[in-house]
Amino acid sequence: MPKISAPTVAEHRAEQIRAILDAAHDLMKEGGALPAMGQVAARAGLARPSIYQYFPSRNDLLIALTEDMTPRWLEKVTAEMDAHSAPADRILIYLEANIRMVAAGDHAAGDALAAEPGVRELFDEHVRALHARLLEPLVHELERLGVTEATPVAMLLNAQLHAATGMLSRGTPADEVVRLLRDVVEPYLRTR
Template structure:
């Protein structure tokens, strides 16, 4: 049994699982191919047999990574939006945070996971993630009085998809950020002004 390095067995197990997931993510982003359990264990600082105490197979590890990567993406976006006190500014936060995540390699990991671990579970999780990502954007647009918040959210998400393609084709993140900000800033500024006007006594 591996030496316990946390105050409790449960905390130790969680820490080891976290290390294995992070190692698998790193290797997947680096190669685009499903890593072996031996390589994952080595990067996580564990012996190969120890890795199997946490995940029974490579496929089991990949499925756990699916359930880990996508919700963390949604959480990053939601936290960035909540950090903006003005509803209008949450729109840019939504787009720019998604772009940042793509630039950090999270999108590549998601694509690689879809390629190396295709399954109904992955498709379901992708659909859930899409809904989770759009929900706070739709809510913000509804708060701003958009006529059709869901349709407008899909249009804004289209900007994210196009920005993703530009990043993946080699356009620097700073340039992509500047383009989407230039495109969305008039809409954001208009609603920011409306918010300020409503708050006037």
Template sequence: MPRISAPTVAEHRAAQMRVLLDAARSLLAETGRPPTFAALAERAGLARPSLYQYFRSADDLLLAMVEDVFPRWSATVARAMDAAPDDRGRVVAYLRANLELVAQGEHALATALATVSPPNAVMEGSRAMHDELVRPLSDALQALGTRDVARSAELINAVVNSASRMIESGTPLDDVWSSVEELVEPFLDRLVHERGDAHGFR
């Protein structure tokens, strides 16, 4: 792997950390097991002792992976929602972005990480990701006039979870997405229609 050059020591360290985390993610995805320091050093093109400059132990490496995987998922979904033209589109973008990540293998990676990481770290990471994901979804549902925002968000996440299992079982994303649209779009259309009526638009 080519040597990283950066203007400052801090930037070099951040870039090297990114290389190490990406290598650790790929090893976990390939094996389903925590990456050893030996395997990680080989994949990243570093001497094994160099890893201790970044991770004090195997558990420290796993904690860093948890802190990396879950926020990246949330950030990807948030970007998709921010690009949507309206609140209805934000809900659709939430669904689509989550399922695209599943189709790309990110959910399997997060699940594998959950099985090998310290339980408290996974619990805290999962809770933080859930809160980050649900907040913009809830905001969009509230803006659409949903009567029970928390319950509607929970039901939408149930659709995401069921659709995720289908994708991971081998059903193509496009086929699953067609079913998700058929299920969710009437609900969103009704909210948009009712909001329009409430504002005097016919």
């Protein structure tokens, strides 16, 4: 029987899963793509066959990474928003925080999912559900601002955010992307 490094088997399993997810996320930030399972296992301090006890395939690992990333992403974004009280300011910070996190490489799992051949089509519904969760703070602040069709407007702002992050991948500095997006969005928010 293998040794466990925690008081219970469940805690050991949770620690191993956390180590695998952290290792995969770090490798993706470094390399920009989902690494081979052997690389993830080595970074997590596991034998290559052991990783398959937790994630039977790269796709399973990628799904787990995106599911793990979403609450942490939301926590970071909302923590930055919480430093402000006015809905317009909170919306601008929401957009800026997302751009800065993408620029820092925090969106590596999402980028890997989009780049993995055939995976996007398989998990399109899963990705839509995750993106809907990420839009919740934006929808809430638009409602506070008095926007009657908050969800469609949030989707339009998200499309602008997506275009802005595309500029990052083409080499535009994050500060410039933030400035340009503010130039487009802020006049609308300030007239509400």
